[in-house]
Amino acid sequence: MSETREITLTVNGTEQTIDVEPRKLLVHAIREDLDMTGTHIGCDTGNCGACTVLVDGEPLKSCLMFAVQADGSAVETVEGMEDHPDAVDDLHPLQEGFHEEHGLQCGYCTPGMIMSGKALLEDNPDPSEAEIREAISGNLCRCTGYQNIVKSIEYAADKLADGERDDAEAVAADGGVAADDGPAEFDGYDVDGDGEFSCGAENCCGGPSTDATHRGGDER
Ligand code: FES
Numbered sequence: 001m002s003e004t005r006e007i008t009l010t011v012n013g014t015e016q017t018i019d020v021e022p023r024k025l026l027v028h029a030i031r032e033d034l035d036m037t038g039t040h041i042g043c044d045t046g047n048c049g050a051c052t053v054l055v056d057g058e059p060l061k062s063c064l065m066f067a068v069q070a071d072g073s074a075v076e077t078v079e080g081m082e083d084h085p086d087a088v089d090d091l092h093p094l095q096e097g098f099h100e101e102h103g104l105q106c107g108y109c110t111p112g113m114i115m116s117g118k119a120l121l122e123d124n125p126d127p128s129e130a131e132i133r134e135a136i137s138g139n140l141c142r143c144t145g146y147q148n149i150v151k152s153i154e155y156a157a158d159k160l161a162d163g164e165r166d167d168a169e170a171v172a173a174d175g176g177v178a179a180d181d182g183p184a185e186f187d188g189y190d191v192d193g194d195g196e197f198s199c200g201a202e203n204c205c206g207g208p209s210t211d212a213t214h215r216g217g218d219e220r
């Protein structure tokens, strides 16, 4: 058996230490050693983007990186999206967007698309269609024709923006400081789905909704 090296990764916020062969690709370590098979392998040669994860916040094709190169890094995979602070009922707005806008067919490309979308929206919360297409240009989809994937990411951008606006309104209504005076942490989601919002206001923000109004009134 080949010599192995011990590496430590912070995967979706949890520190994980594993022994890997120096030649092992990050995508194989994620799938085989961490047993997280949400990250897909489409080509193993850097062409398809199915294996996209975030490494220290940057979207990277994990088939183009050795696991040992990621030692000490923070790795985000699609499995972590449901626990993200922006998630509602175990769905991040990007995941909800792909559901609502029919952004997938076979779903093989979807985890990589979602991680590329996440990196985009963290860097640019209000991207244009062209910017979305640029951001996912390294992710191939053989099913959808991309249009609904673009809509899915637009949906998430709208939903995340709604959350920020609603949060600012709730803070202002509570006598606090509005968003214009600085960013405020959003905690208004009904995370349990029980109809009670953590901000204390009734149905003000983030409740499960599929109507056009909640999405900014834009029927796409
Ligand atoms: S599996 Fe990594 S780019 Fe295709």
Ligand code: FES
Residues within 6 Å of the ligand: 103, 104, 105, 106, 107, 108, 109, 110, 140, 141, 142, 143, 144
């Ligand atoms: S949904 Fe099938 S490859 Fe994208």
